[in-house]
Amino acid sequence: MPRRLAPVTGLMRPDRPRAGGESAVAQRVPFSPALPRGASSQGKCRMTANRVLAAGLGENVGEQVAVAGWLHRKRQLKSVTFLIVRDRTGLAQAVLTSDRAASTGAGDLPEETVIQVTGLVKANAQAPGGAEITDPVITLLGEPAEPPPFDLYRPTVTAALPTVLDHAPATLRHPGLRAGLEISAASVAGFRAALDAHDFTEIHTPKIVQSATESGANVFAIDYFGQQAYLAQSPQFYKQAMVGVFERVYETGPVFRAEPHDTARHLAQYTSLDAEFGFITDHHDVMAMLREVIVGMAAAVQVRARDAVERVRAKLPDVPAQIPELHFADAQELIAARAGWDPCGEPDLSPADERWLGDWAIREHGSELLFVTGFPMAKRPFYTHPDPDRPAYSRSFDLLFRGMELVTGGQRLHNHGDYLAALAARGEDPAPYAGYLQVFSHGMPPHGGFAIGLERWTARLTGATNIREVTLFPRDLHRLSP
Secondary structure, rough: OOOOOOOOOOOOOOOOOOOOOOOOOOOOOOOOOOOOOOOOOOOOOOOOOOOOOOOHHHHHOEEEEEEEEEEEEEEEEOOEEEEEEEEEEEEEEEEEEEEHHHOOOOOHOOOEEEHHHHEEEEEOOOHHEEEEEEEEEEEEEOOOOOOOOOOOOOOOOOOOOHHHHOOHHHOOOOOOHHHHHHHHHHHHHHHHHHHHHOEEEEEEOOOOOOOOOOOOOOOOEEEEEEEEEEEOOOOHHHHHHHHHHHHHEEEEEEEEEEOOOOOOOOOOOOEEEEEEEEEEOOOHHHHHHHHHHHHHHHHHHHHOOOHHHHHOOOOOOOOOOOOEEEEEHHHHHHHHHOOOOOOOOOOOOOOOHHHHHHHHHHHHOOOOEEEEEEEEEOOOOOEEEOOOOOEEOOOOOEEEOOEEEEEEEEEOOOHHHHHHHHHHHOOOOHHHHHHHHHHHOOOOOEEEEHHHHHEHHHHHHOOOOOHHHHHHOEOOOOOOOO
């Protein structure tokens, strides 16, 4: 049972909800880009008795309410004590005399202790949300908390990144660190909404697979009941197969890359936002769909995570009606002519190439987004469709966002014979891919798709210098816990 620090007068029982509070079961609300996160078109949610969320405290001036959450900050002055309570919507202030704070024990509570504050709401322009709870009764809802590794109430995170990551269950409560995760969640909602609007079907595919998706060595091998298996590098094989079922599919989920990169932009596990659809003409249809998705993701962040955007001063992209496009060969020639180094002959863009091209796109086109198309076939996976006019190049693309690769996509092969020829040209045995290849012998339309790296997208929005700053419990070359 919760331990009360002072008798509670008139506190309603938790099983008797009061009008304007929360209820035991919240009605499901269909997503709308115009609906802020946590809002309901059906009216106020009612979850627990008498509880008002911090963001709505100002709507209850003159009423007895209860606010529940974490003790975010405690300010003790000579005659008065302020308790700042944090819940999922923001901060609420309670004020009591210092004598009462001492007599009830409220003044001794450590920050991050979970409490309920019950009292009369009065207007106060200097308080968070323009209102505060006066003469409160404090109810302890858990044990007194151990202090976090740094003060979570300070606007700026004072700890180094390793400390933040080592203590993530506590440190992610900091409003600035939480903001990246809110933006990430809103982005996924926008991704889903944009594709739902285009009649895509969401799928969920296996993450334990028999063969490596990209036919490379950068896979995590695992023992699967005595057989060798792998953690999936991508849902590529499955989403192509499901084009034969639904025509248009998407998935959000983890992918695994056993690449020994120790950089600020690489992870061993990240969240991939994948889409695949059929009956396309070429990769430009895929690029057009991707633009719609980026617009939808940015719109959802603006609406659903508005407070988080303001908290970390995130910068949303202004997506042009036509994202500029540059062929890979032309991009290399441009860099060689103007950047001071010559990347010609390389099969891929380096991080420095991407940064220079990002700056070039802003200077020449006023766009933070740039499509680089036609990557060499030697660099792309075997399922990539070659350019019929330039067979050494592909019908594939990367989307650069603020000087970093954000999306990879393109048109895929769709004829069974072409897959056999592609594997033979690379000296690969088709047998390990038999389960994948069978779909193409049963008829597949021209199709293509893309994959967005969620953590890179979020880092670009927030300006994070290290992708781990916006990753929930990151996994990399050195980190497996927490």
